[in-house]
Amino acid sequence: MTDSSDTGAPSPIKLEPPPGARAVVDKEKAREFTEYWREQLLGHRQKVQEHEANGGNDGESNGSTVLCDRIRLSDRSYTAEAAAAIASFLTEPFEGGLPLSRGIVEADLSDIIASRKTEEGLQVLQTICHAFADAELVDVDLSDNAIGEQGIGPCKTVLGKKSLERLALCNNGLSQETMAQVADILTCDEDGTGCIAGNLTKIHFYNNMSGEGGCREFARILEKSTKLIDIRFSSTRAGKAGSDIVASALDASLTEGRNSNLTKLDLCDNVFTNKASCDALFRVLGATTSLTYLDLRDCELEDEGVKKICHALFESDSALEHLDLSGNDLEKRGAKHVADYLRDCGGKLKVLRLEDNELTSKGVESIAAAFHSSEDSHNIEEIQLNTCLVGAIGARALIDAFGPEGTDLPHLKKISLNGNSFTGEVVGELGVAFDERLGEMDDNDSDGDADDDLSEEDEEEDEDEGAVAEDAVVDDLAEAMNQSLLV
Numbered sequence: 001m002t003d004s005s006d007t008g009a010p011s012p013i014k015l016e017p018p019p020g021a022r023a024v025v026d027k028e029k030a031r032e033f034t035e036y037w038r039e040q041l042l043g044h045r046q047k048v049q050e051h052e053a054n055g056g057n058d059g060e061s062n063g064s065t066v067l068c069d070r071i072r073l074s075d076r077s078y079t080a081e082a083a084a085a086i087a088s089f090l091t092e093p094f095e096g097g098l099p100l101s102r103g104i105v106e107a108d109l110s111d112i113i114a115s116r117k118t119e120e121g122l123q124v125l126q127t128i129c130h131a132f133a134d135a136e137l138v139d140v141d142l143s144d145n146a147i148g149e150q151g152i153g154p155c156k157t158v159l160g161k162k163s164l165e166r167l168a169l170c171n172n173g174l175s176q177e178t179m180a181q182v183a184d185i186l187t188c189d190e191d192g193t194g195c196i197a198g199n200l201t202k203i204h205f206y207n208n209m210s211g212e213g214g215c216r217e218f219a220r221i222l223e224k225s226t227k228l229i230d231i232r233f234s235s236t237r238a239g240k241a242g243s244d245i246v247a248s249a250l251d252a253s254l255t256e257g258r259n260s261n262l263t264k265l266d267l268c269d270n271v272f273t274n275k276a277s278c279d280a281l282f283r284v285l286g287a288t289t290s291l292t293y294l295d296l297r298d299c300e301l302e303d304e305g306v307k308k309i310c311h312a313l314f315e316s317d318s319a320l321e322h323l324d325l326s327g328n329d330l331e332k333r334g335a336k337h338v339a340d341y342l343r344d345c346g347g348k349l350k351v352l353r354l355e356d357n358e359l360t361s362k363g364v365e366s367i368a369a370a371f372h373s374s375e376d377s378h379n380i381e382e383i384q385l386n387t388c389l390v391g392a393i394g395a396r397a398l399i400d401a402f403g404p405e406g407t408d409l410p411h412l413k414k415i416s417l418n419g420n421s422f423t424g425e426v427v428g429e430l431g432v433a434f435d436e437r438l439g440e441m442d443d444n445d446s447d448g449d450a451d452d453d454l455s456e457e458d459e460e461e462d463e464d465e466g467a468v469a470e471d472a473v474v475d476d477l478a479e480a481m482n483q484s485l486l487v
Contacts, residue, residue: 335363
């Protein structure tokens, strides 16, 4: 976005479809769009001219003033004729000035060909993308378009911009072959001035079908990247072998000092069960001192993997605000590792998502105790514990951690406990305690209490763990005493 704060001039505006429901945009509807935009642009230009007339910009008006620097065409389905009309509006000189497309740096082109037949869809993509041939695009989103292998060529005009810094290709049906084409474009350095990948700060690939081969192509992109702060590579059918490749590439990247300012990492639905990928992932997390967002949902980490994840996060001392470990087969031992991290993270975490695990009330009790007993005040805003085999014990532990009228967790805005098993009485207690913060409870099993399934073994295991902990303390004291005798 163009910055005009230094001069006080009105900032360039963003062009978006007129308000209305999602629909097919034909030629006539496209003309309505362009007239709507023209009215907005002329009104904005009037403000700019008034600012200049009052001494802004030295009082000199010129045709190079950027009136708009962002455009969103998403959530509409454009016919080929509509795309041509919009492209013409963007590329022709506007009211005696420069073409609008030359000033645009952010283009949201997601979901613009839904329901179009393949041939027309490809034509729409090519027409719209070519409209930005002379633009210095920084941010491009092509998500939710069924691009496939044939679609990369039509989109190359925007994908091949050396000015590109942020790119999203999510839910595009990218195969291994298509990922290879994307990697070729992003890593190409024909003129010796550097490749696009080396300039990227954000790259998002989500819900594609590129498989293990696509992971290799993504690794090629990571190998050339140096400035990434936002990485999303999730739900790509990576499998164990592909996940190994991605984890190894991330590890090498950080070990070599590249992408050291990574703040957001989403590796949801990868499979980190092999020792090599686990170790690489732990090294990555231990080296990301700037990380604020981590999504490892559905990664088959289990209790032992989460233990190492939490240890790596503690070692990195990053100011993590968002942690998602949902769907990782966590049991109460895993919950205790999360609880240990909560005690040690300094209260920085704002979002904790652990749904679809088997924590039981015992595990939730550990997490609640971590909030309740920590010396640091907590900034937690959202807790998600849907479908975690939680009953009355866990519910009342959370209520206790919340405190009277939320005094102990004052920033909490939402708590999700759906899909568990609470009696009507316990649901009532939750409603009274959390009020509007409590999410929907329509999937709650009110016929029983999940705690009825807690076995005597659970209680005995708790006692055994306490004994082990006591033994560990005794061992530590004995070792300390031995060391003192040796001095």
